[in-house]
Amino acid sequence: MPDLTDGGTLLISMPEIADLADVRRAVVTTWRRRHADFPARVTGPGLDASIPMFHAPDVVRWLAANPRRGNRQIENADLRLYLLRCLGQRLETRTFVAAASALLCLRHLDDDEPLVTMATAAAPTIGVEKDDDLLASLRVRAERVDPDDRLLLSEVTALGLHAGWLAPAVDELVEAAYNTRDAFGRLLGARHRLNVPELYTDSVVPRLAHLMAELSGAREQARETGVVHVADPAAGAGDLLAAVHAVIDEADDVKLSGVEPDRFLARLARRRFTVAGVARRDLDIRASAARRTSSDVVVTCLPFRPAEDRDAVEVLAAVRRIADALRSRQTAVILGPAEALVDPLPVHRPAVRRRDELLTTGLVEAVIHLPGGMVPFRPAYRTALWVLRREEDAPAHGRVLLADISDRELTDDIVETLVLDVATWRRDGFRPDEHLRTLASQAAISQLTMRPGKASVALTAPRPTGEPTRRAARAVVRLHEIDGRIASHREAVRTDDAVPGFGGLVAEREDPRALPTASIARLARTTAPGGPLLRILPGARVAPGDVRPMGNHPVIGAPELTGAARVGGRRIDRMVLADAYPRVALTQPGDIIVTTGPRFGAHLDESGYSIIEFPARGLRLTDAGRAVLTPRVLAALLVAAAPTGRAPGAVRGPRRLEELCIAALPEPIVRRLDALLAGADARRAQLLREVDLLDELRRTTVDGLADGTLTLIAALDESP
Known part of the structure; x- marks a missing residue:
């Protein structure tokens, strides 16, 4: 991070400039060489001559004036946030994040009044006395908007002399971002660079958070009743609650509750949702579940445990506690380790019985095996989603929806398709045999639970691509088309090689069900x-x-x-x-x-x-x-x-x-398929040999002509 000289000049190095502009360090070197207006390096006592340093505000202004120089469009708010992070080195990292977010929340609650008011800025005092006046003003405002110290009073009171540089920097960030809400979002968006592990070690990718929010049904609940209560038993900084809040129409009332024992994270989450517009009476994030509340939607991530300490029984017990707390038409979306939620479990182990008990309750609506990398700080952590819903008259009783996207990227299209698959599954009027599903398949719970003498099965299913009968019809038509093209090719090249006729041997099954x-x-x-x-x-x-x-x-x-x-x-x-x-x-x-x-x-x-x-x-x-x-x-x-x-x-x-x-x-099908594949492989091998010979012919001819050892005595189209 940039350094401060004895004179108070904020300095930035070339690697840090490259990081800010999202380019390689060599690009910054090119900028210095090609652009005469690039800021000059700073020299002086105490600086290492081998490490070029630059005046950070000058670099910020140059990048703002040349937005096309980097790999991304750098906005003024990005630059102001970067400088705020640089200045934040004067504080311990958690203290800096708490103080900056508290000042943002203070400005939001105080009718967006700048932290450094005109009266404070124009005060005749200078130096320490002026900083004292600013701090006193901030404390008075904090006591007025947060008298019970649920949000920011402690953080503002503890600022001390740091208020003199932090408050103006926060004001500049708000002005550059246009409002406190966007400024707060940018502050949290830079969590990986703030060096506060609690903010990013367990955070999930934004698309997964959005998927969980959509699967929760909070949007539909809010539309039906006008109000929805969302809870997260492991709230952290409130990422999942924020994702649900983002998908709900602002005209609907939303109540957010969560449990977070870490005082720093709990207060940060409260400030986050206060700035997002959630009323104080609708926000309840506390250190423990002191009282049992009734929520319409639960979205949560089970606590991460290293693989050597991970216990499938504990994971499934945590899921069971959430399931037992659900009431009619309530939904829970739970993220947890794939080893316990979807993988085959060892036979005759308590985890098998726990998972079977959960499945047979009828509360498990969908199981989704997710791609890797969903928790960026833990890329080797394999995860899965369980969607639980208590529905007294569920249309798909005795079945569960299975989806496996572990080999796909979680794109916006995949998220939309998964949500549609699950939404049609739960809606009134659903008919399992009439609705198409793109990524999910329904499975009988009786086929997924442990049976005597059988091994545990994985809670995954082959990915469907439409309704079975239609898939079969399309496949048969396509095979006939391919057979016709192969026949035309044989006639064109005048060859009598036998090629297996798949189209004439493949037909639709009378009972197009999935095979074991x-x-x-x-x-x-x-x-x-x-x-x-x-x-x-x-x-x-x-x-x-x-x-x-x-x-x-x-x-x-x-x-x-x-x-x-x-x-x-x-x-x-x-x-x-x-x-x-x-x-x-x-x-x-x-x-x-x-x-x-x-x-x-x-x-x-x-x-x-x-x-x-x-x-x-x-x-x-x-x-x-x-x-x-x-x-x-x-x-x-x-x-x-x-x-x-x-x-x-x-x-x-x-x-x-x-x-x-x-x-x-079936054994007869295996023998017939083997004969077809053998014929196709033989023809393919022959064609590949011909391709190799043609390549060698071209290479030898051209090489001989190029080195003067060969010549052409007649063209192919000339008569002998």
């Missing part, structure tokens, strides 16, 4: 009489120096599986393999090599004798597995079940290999 699925983990550990259906093979770590373009054994890893490299392009010599990797096992014909990072990829190794490179792993069907599956069909089903990618902000893929669920196709 099984996870890779379950297939690998089944206790059936024949043993497991497949084995999971580990990948080997191969040193880059041992891999060559020529060798006896192909090395297949993430580059080959994701298309970054050609299969067979990296190889290893058998002598190197025997000396350096004596424990590495080679693949067998029919093994499937799979990777889930950096994105999903799968390859059927028909020849075998390859090396699986970590992080890729292999799947090998056992004798029992080959009785119900073929390697080619398993590879195709894996690709169909694979996530589309890793959402931005996530540090891990949405699902591990063991969590992928493949459809359980």
Whole structure:
């Protein structure tokens, strides 16, 4: 952060200028070289000559006069906030945030009267006496608007001599932002740069907060009754309550309540909503739930726990407490760890019974598996949403809505679609078999709870793309179109190669219901009489120096599986393999090599004798597995079940290999599909070989012509 010289000059360095303008440091160097009006560096005693420093107000004015220089439109309010943060270094960070927000709230409650009034500014006193006059004026105003000290009186009283520089800076921020509400929002928007961990460690991305607010039904409740009471048992700085407040029409009455033991956060949240226009009688954020209140909507995040300390029983018990407090037509939206809320749970553990009990209460309306990175400070924290609603005559009794968007980015379109899926589920007149859902699928609760002899299932479902019958009809029509184009191509190139006719062999099912699925983990550990259906093979770590373009054994890893490299392009010599990797096992014909990072990829190794490179792993069907599956069909089903990618902000893929669920196709269908895939793969391999030969023909011809060793004796269109 910028420094202050002994003379009181506020200084800013080149990296800090780059941060302010959202550019790289080299760009600032270019500005200094190309623009003669760029502020000159400040020199003087006590400054390091190797670190150029600049007068911050001059830089602010230059950026304001040249708004196109940075990667974002810098507004005057952004610059004023930046300078306010710079000045705030004189205070401890929590004290600075509390004082600045208190002054903003004071100005808001005092009819937007500037903190430094004309009378105070024109006072004949100077120096310390003038600061004392300003502080006395602020204390009088604070006692008038907050006599019981619920919001700001303590913070204003504790300002001392700091009021002399903080109050004018806050006034400048308000004037630049046009009002106190926007100024307060900008202050909280810079929470990651204020160095107050309590403000950002558990904050969620804004789109998730908006999704939770929309799923809560607070907007519909306010429209129906004109008033809605929203509660958050873990309010923090009030982010989720603010998201709900933002979606409610300002003409409707809203009551906000929350529990926050941290006095700093609780008072900050009160000031936040006071500035946002919530009346004092409608705002109740306290340190504990001293009395039980009846709220229409609950939105909350369960407290974060490190993975080694995370207990699924405690998580589900917290959800149960919220569920039991719901009354008729009340809704709760809860964010918590995906391990407890959606993942398969260990068999014969208390967590399984807890989750089953919650599902069978009929209060669980929807379960949504979210992408990674929803809590930016904890990017590896996988989260999920549970939407609870107590509805005495629920139209979808005995069912729950499941959605899995863990492999997608949470965009505005995804938020809108999810809200629509859930809203149609709960509205009067809903007919489960007649309404289309884009991202969510309904599932019978009886199929999700633990049954004797069965493993726990994940609370996720295949993503639908419309009503099943219509999907099937569109698929059949499209397959016929593809068959026709392939036939036309064969006729054009005069080839008699047989290509499987999918369109003529595929038809609509009479009962288009979702097929049962099984996870890779379950297939690998089944206790059936024949043993497991497949084995999971580990990948080997191969040193880059041992891999060559020529060798006896192909090395297949993430580059080959994701298309970054050609299969067979990296190889290893058998002598190197025997000396350096004596424990590495080679693949067998029919093994499937799979990777889930950096994105999903799968390859059927028909020849075998390859090396699986970590992080890729292999799947090998056992004798029992080959009785119900073929390697080619398993590879195709894996690709169909694979996530589309890793959402931005996530540090891990949405699902591990063991969590992928493949459809359980009937045995006759498996054999027919294997024949179709074999024919299509053979034709594809032939075409790829032809493409490789054409590429080599072009390359050899052009290279020979370019180096003078070849010539053309006739053009293709010339007669012999």
